[in-house]
Amino acid sequence: MTKHILKFPNPFAKSSKKDKIAIIAIDKNDFPKWIKKQKDSLQSQVKSYGFEAKAKQIAVIHDKSGAPETILFGIAQPSYYLDTATLFQYIQKTYSTEFINSHCFEVVSSHEEDVANDICIGWGLGAYIFDNYKKNEKTNPSLLWPKNTNTKEVTATIEAVYLLRNLVNTPPNDLGTDELADVAKDVAKKFKADCKIIKGDKLLSKNFPLIYTVGKASPREPQLVDIKWGKKKHPKVTIVGKGIVYDTGGLNLKPGQFMRDMKKDMGGAAHALGVAYKIMALNLPIQLRVLLPIAENAVAGNAYRPGDILPTRKGITVEICDTDAEGRLVLADALTYACEEKPDLLIDFATLTGAARVAAGYDLPAFFSNDDNILDDLRHSSKGSDDPCWPFPLWEGYDANLNGDVSNIRNEGTGRAGHIEAALFLQRFITKEETDWIHLDCFAWEQNGKAGRPKGGADTGMRAIADFIRDRYQ
Ligand SMILES: [Zn+2]
Secondary structure, eight states: OGGGGOOOOOOOESOSEEEEEEEEEETTTTTTHHTTTSSSSHHHHHHHTTTTOOOTEEEEEEEETTTTTEEEOOSSSOTTTTTHHHHHHHHHSSOOOOHHHHHEEOOSOOOOOHHHHHHHHHHHHTOOOOSSSSOOOOOOOEEEEEOOOOOHHHHHHHHHHHHHHHHHHSSSSTOHHHHHHHHHHHHHHHTEEEEEEEEEEEEHHOHHHHHHHTTTTTSSOOOOEEEEOOTTTTTTTEEOOOOEEEETTSOOOOOOOHTTGGGGGGEEEEHHHHHHHHHHTTTOSSSEEEEEEEEEEESSOOOTTOOOEEEOOOOOOEEOOOOTTTTTHHHHHHHHHHHTTTSEEEEEOOOOHHHHHHHSSSSSOOEESSOOHHHHHHHHHHTTTTTOOOOOOOOOGGGGGGBSSSSSSSSSSTTTTTTHHHHHHHHOOOOOOTOEEOOOOEOOOEOOHHHHHHHSEOOOHHHHHHHHHHHOOO
């Protein structure tokens, strides 16, 4: 039931014998100069449309027979990665299947690499639709790769986003712990990476007590996926992703409206796999490791309880205050395991707290780092990736809130600034001296939906982190 997850549309062509429709992508600063150089008849046609090359504005120029010949499309300055998704969907909606199948689209305006890349990423993401459970009748128009496009980079970006969205969108009855691990295995296989899985009771004998305990109430066994790829001589980057395939909250059961979309609680794992996909597709000079603690937080007689005191891989004890704060538990064992190898950079993704959404909203993932330079660098670079992430402090003053009365640590603080307290909880499992660490508390979901980013599973910080890693090591 997971074969659809790695099946991607390809709305691009290298060459084509089909009739071509020209696309002129232009921003509003360049437009006045451009229009002055055009024939009078074209000038008046464009004027009659009120076209000024505002971002996402479209004007179709027709030939004498009335057939579409050239499409003018307004792009933002600086370019925005999703703009051409609007154009893609306009073409899909406006023209018949026959017309789309017998034509191909060609950007005839010339662009620098970053703009050409954005034009293609928007086009590619415009083609995304989750249609495994409801048939989609739409036909995808095909775009000739524009000059100066970094096709490898663009394809890697688009496919990483498709993969992430397909993973999050697949319903929880079809994406259990085995299925999520299977997709991870398939991704590893695609790039000839090594993939090991520790599953069920083995988690106890191999000392991952928290991953085991969070997942033990579900008949779908908890597991830890461990992917390794790259050459030993390159710097080690480890990415950890929270993979709770469904989060009922456990015995601290979530109310209905908060449980509704909890299929997305494996969004951290989807982000980790998305980043890994792009890194491996680009063959970046790093030694990559991906750790996915995977479990279903279910309700049963053998479920873990509020009040339980659990051992951890690190050796400290944690008292459970709330079984719905399970993400930090499975991450704690995985982060401890990651640090045993002393990676140069350790990143974890998790749909971790509601507090991060209260503080920064749905679209702005909250991130934390034990390295002050990373706080500035990532905030800045994420804006350039059109995938902004916002830094929050690992505020020392709140750390003591996590101390237990009868255990070393508790899985809940005061409930104020819960995203900071959750990050501080995770920090207790990080070895600072050797490892730069980034924790990203993200939503993995688009609430409203827009062209190129439909309602449902969405990347929130995945592209920013992939670019950050590329720029740090390339
Ligand atoms: Zn939870």
